[in-house]
Amino acid sequence: MIQKAPSEKNRDFWIFLIAVLLLWIKISILYKWCFHISTQSFWEAFLLEATTLGSLLGIFSLVFLSKKHRTKLCISLYFLLTAILYGNVLYYRFYIDFVTIPVLFQFKNVGGLSQSTMELIKFYDVFLFLDCFVLILLAKQQVLKQYTLSIRKKVVQSTICFTVIVPIVVSCFYHSGFWNQSYDKELIVKSLGLYSYHLFDVFQNSKSSMKSVLADSSEVEEIASYVKKKQQSDTVPEYHGIASGKNVIVIFLESTQGFVMDREIDGQEVTPYLNQLKKESLYFPNFYHQTAQGKTSDAEFILDNSLYPLSGGSVFVRKTNNHFVSLPKILKEQNYYSASFHGNDAFFWNRKVAYESFGYDRFFSKEDFEVTEENSINYGLKDIEFFQQSIPYLSELPEPYYAKFLTLTNHFPYLLDPEDRWISEPDTDQGMVNRYFTTVRYEDEAIKTFFNEIKGSEIYDNSIFVLFGDHYGISKSYYEALGKVLGHEISPNDDMELQKVPLLIHIPGMEGKEITTVGGQIDLRATILDLLGVSESDGALSFGKSLLMEDPNRFVAFRDGSFTTNQYSYIDHTCYAKETGKKVKRNYCSPYFSAVQQELNDSDKIIYGDLLRFLD
Secondary structure: EEEOOOOOHHHHHHHHHHHHHHHHHHHHHHHOOOOOOOOHHHHHHHHHHHHHHHHHHHEEEEEEEHHOHHHHHHHHHHHHHHHHHHHHHHHHHHHHHOOOHHHHOOOOOOOOOHHHHHHOHHHHHHHHHHHHHHHHHHHOOOHOOOOOEEEOOOHHHHHHHOOOOHHHHHHHHHHHHHHOOOOHHHHHHHHOOOOHHHHHHHHHHHHHHHHHHOOOHHHHHHHHHHHHHHOOOOOOOOOOOOOOOEEEEEEOOOOOOHOOOOOOOOOOOOHHHHHHHHHHEOOOEEEEOOOOOHHHHHHHHHHHHHOOOOOOOOOOHHOOOOOOOOOOHHHHHOOOOEEEEEEEOHHHHHHHHHHHHOOEEEEOOHHHOOOOOOEOOEEEEEEHHHHHHHHHHHHHHOEEEEEEEEEOOOOOOOOOOOOOEEEEEOOOHHHHHHHHHHHHHHHHHHHHHHHHHHOHHHHHOOOEEEEEEEEOOOOHHHHHHHHHHHOHHHHHHHHHHHHHHEEEEEEEOOEEEOOOOOOOOHHEEEEEEHHOOOOOOOOOEEEEOOOOOOOOOOOOOOOOOOOOOOOEEOOOOOEEOOOOOOOHHHHHOHHHHHHHHHHHHHHHHHHHHHHHHOOO
């Protein structure tokens, strides 16, 4: 029964209950409206809500450890948890992922707030914070002091403890595999609730920081055996050694997805030069990006080390003190000089430090270029100016060399000056999607400028050129608008196909050929070394296999545990036939489960344990 008994304690307890219920309702709505968490059964949905309620009760109960200012502490905590929730909303809008602790710590290294962040903020986001002020108004009302529940303190404590502990314990049994699938962040959220996911993330990162200290050489042997078996081949690829001794020039096509190739907008080609270049190159139409939260830095890491990126944060920020057997170091044994070119600040993604760790001889960053307000936009130097200013530096590098170029203009939120537009925008209700095609077209013109200026020179004749997309440009959040451009609604199977990025390997004087091998960025280093006729270093553990080698058992694994093969794709715990796009029985995908999980886990062991130091 409710009875009148004015008391400050009454108000504290009511504010505690209201705060828990308001935030529970808000996050439950966002689970469906923003995060699109799919629950497969009533019990899965119930456990998600129960674990979320339990975690909120546990967190807000901490205010009662204090004897004073409980209401103020409760309101402050409410603002903090709402801010964490909003941070996840902003991050999820583009990356379709949940924020991790490493991402928060690398905030300074990736450039902080920018136009990209501002693009994600919506006018209606203010409604996420209105309840905070409702809570303040309620706290000021005298009415909450007048009513209390005639329930014993021990009963309240027991009820809260039961609500906090039991759902999490039950959920851990229901989702028993999530402990070994820390790369699947949605599964962890479904198992523990969003806020407990963040606590689990703190625990995982604390544990991973100790792995390097506790690691020993015995951990490497089993991984080395698996890698050696995977890379075995009975045949020598057709193009093995065809580019022996040549310079290697790699061009990262920023945010460029495979669907832009051969696509037209109002009768105008989006990538006219790349369309022509692929006819004179080895072209891989079934090549996938495998990046995670590190985006371009992940693509660089995968290329140079043939390891998977971390599920949270970037190796460039978190693990630069590790020992790496990177592509620059392997090529150094063949007397190659290594350089990277980037029209942005050297500290962006902590590149200066990471490159030193990987063994690069030179990093040409923003300070090496003439950057003005007129020739830069968004994240740095425009691509055409970038290539034009880079060519003199390139011509002075000692040969043979490995040179890497990171383009910038085609970067979210895809801003472009009017004079740089070579194509009209498609007509969708998403300006970001419309702008994307204009910046891809500009990037294509920049690639054309680069090749036109070096053709006929020793740079062109003595080099091979590797051009590939580093990661997706349009995320799931914008699929409705993208579907209008593509001419069909985007299904889960289509989503997997949209992770394809262009890969062209141009070797002057060699005829073009389309190679339909299903592969990913993890295979790119092995492919380059294959063309050069160079073997992997004995101290390396590479999960990639040359795309020029035949292997019917190939799969492409992604950081969230999904994967694709030449016939099937495994997405959100569902198996799809690629040819029809329809769901099929799980057993068509199950033969790959063990290998995918092993590779992701073994790669993490190598990185967190710094295991390559034992093979030096």
